[in-house]
Amino acid sequence: MTHHHLKASAAHCHWGYFEAARASLLTIKSGDTVTIDTLTGAPEMVPPPPFHTPPELFEVHKHCERFAGAPHILTGPVAIEGAMPGDVLEVRIKDVQLRQDWGFNFIRPLGGTLPDAFPEGRILTIPLDREAMIGRLPFGVDIPLKPFFGIMGVAPPRSWGRCTSVIPRAFGGNIDNKQLAAGATLYLPVHVPGGNFSCGDGHGAQGDGEVCLTAIETALQGTFEFILRKDLTLANPRAETPTHVITMGFDASLDRCMEIALKDMIDYLVSTKNLSRLDAYTLCSVGVDFHVTQTVNTSKGIHGMLPKSLFA
Numbered sequence: 001m002t003h004h005h006l007k008a009s010a011a012h013c014h015w016g017y018f019e020a021a022r023a024s025l026l027t028i029k030s031g032d033t034v035t036i037d038t039l040t041g042a043p044e045m046v047p048p049p050p051f052h053t054p055p056e057l058f059e060v061h062k063h064c065e066r067f068a069g070a071p072h073i074l075t076g077p078v079a080i081e082g083a084m085p086g087d088v089l090e091v092r093i094k095d096v097q098l099r100q101d102w103g104f105n106f107i108r109p110l111g112g113t114l115p116d117a118f119p120e121g122r123i124l125t126i127p128l129d130r131e132a133m134i135g136r137l138p139f140g141v142d143i144p145l146k147p148f149f150g151i152m153g154v155a156p157p158r159s160w161g162r163c164t165s166v167i168p169r170a171f172g173g174n175i176d177n178k179q180l181a182a183g184a185t186l187y188l189p190v191h192v193p194g195g196n197f198s199c200g201d202g203h204g205a206q207g208d209g210e211v212c213l214t215a216i217e218t219a220l221q222g223t224f225e226f227i228l229r230k231d232l233t234l235a236n237p238r239a240e241t242p243t244h245v246i247t248m249g250f251d252a253s254l255d256r257c258m259e260i261a262l263k264d265m266i267d268y269l270v271s272t273k274n275l276s277r278l279d280a281y282t283l284c285s286v287g288v289d290f291h292v293t294q295t296v297n298t299s300k301g302i303h304g305m306l307p308k309s310l311f312a
Contacts, residue, residue, distance in 0.1 A: 001031045008037040008075050008219075009056050010063035013200075016070025016165050018173060020158040020192045024079035027194065030228035033094065038149070038200045039073045040217050041104060042066075047125045051102040054219055072151055072165040072174065076198030080226050083195040088234050089154060090227035091186040091197065096147045096220055101128050103135060103204045103218035112213040113295045126216050128204055135204050135216050143205045147220055148181040150174060150201030157191045165201075167298045168250040172237045175248065176215070176294040177303055178206045179241055187229070187238040197226070210294040236264055245306040250299040254292065257302035261290060265304045273311060283310075 004026055006012060012025055028034060039057045046053055060073055080089060105124040110116070127136045128145060135143040153172030156163045168174045172188045180186055188195070202220030239246040247268060249260030262284055269280035287310055293301030 001033065002029065004028060004032060004034045006034055006036045006075060006078065007056075008039045008054065008060070010059045013039065013060050013064055013073050013075050014198065015060065015064045015073050016067035017162045018153055018156050018165060018171060018198065019162040020155040020160070020196070022077060022155070022196070024077050024194055024196050027079040027081055028226060029081050030226065033223060033225045034078055035221060035223045036075050036078070036199055037099065037221050038075045038202050038219055040200070040202055040219050042071060045104045045106065045123060045217070047102055051125070052100050054099055057219070067162060068164055070165045072201045074151060074165060074198040074200035077155060077196035078198075078226070079194030079196055080228050083190050083228050084193055085191055086233065087190040087195075088229040088232040089188045089190055089195045089197065090229050091152060091188065092225040092227065093180060093182055093184050093186065093222065094225055095223040096149070096182045098128060098130050098145070098147060098204065099219035099221050101130065102126065103128055103216040104214070105212065105216060106214045107212050111296065113209065113211040126204075128216075128218060143216065145204045145216075146178065146181055147202065147204050147218070148178055149199045149220060149222055150176045150203050150206070150215065152180065152186055152188075152199045153197070154188050154190060155192045155196035168301060169299070170236055174201065174297050175237065176206065176210050176297065176301065177239070177246070177248065178203070178208065179244070179246060179303070179305070180239060184239055184241045187232065187234060189234040189236070208291050208293060210296050213296050236260065238264065238268070243308055245308065247304045248293070249302045252299055254295070254300050254302060257300055258290060261302045261304045265306060268306070
């Protein structure tokens, strides 16, 4: 198997969107690994020295088109040889590392879970201690850093055109699920030949809900192993960690998010654990935890977590 490195640059980044028409930058074989460098932040988010900022961020600011004000700078896409619509891309997250010594938290008037409650807004620079793996909030609280990519996704169906990076959809995108750190695996349904995977929206730390609009936003480097799965069929992203299987639902209504995540978990239990739908429904009620993923991305998120130990 081959290892590749896709660096961030104006030529390798797309700002604020997913689109089937964007050509892949790299084509790999199933089983290959790719290290991907990512960036974060519009010009107003960047603090002055002595904080370190990857220099290619300024190149992106100067040369990349920003789609509809969407904030996320994404690196990619990476195509997987032989991937076709209807297949599933298994993305094994092997490693996630910080690329800079700062992050930011942004509160925007009319945004977040309480859109009318904070009309003043704020951009907060947060120093990141890479030795201690701590984010030092200026009001005296230290947050343990658990970096993960808020956005991982494949290209949408060609008929959807250009899709904002803000809204999570069937192709993944702005999932903002803090469980998807190093050691986790994400399963994405493929919609175009090659799949065309991109990632970004690095988070140093985030609570479930991401309620004020953002997490600790920062630049990350991720290493991924890509496995083409022609034996799976999915309508929505699914994930697993060493300890849990995770289903997800995205919709403007949290009630609908819950329905989607629950139905996908029932389908998983029926298809892989030989349970009846009635028994699977019971198990979801007594053994599966459903969490609010985020409430700020237009389409909100719910994820269900099934302990693997139940079937050990």
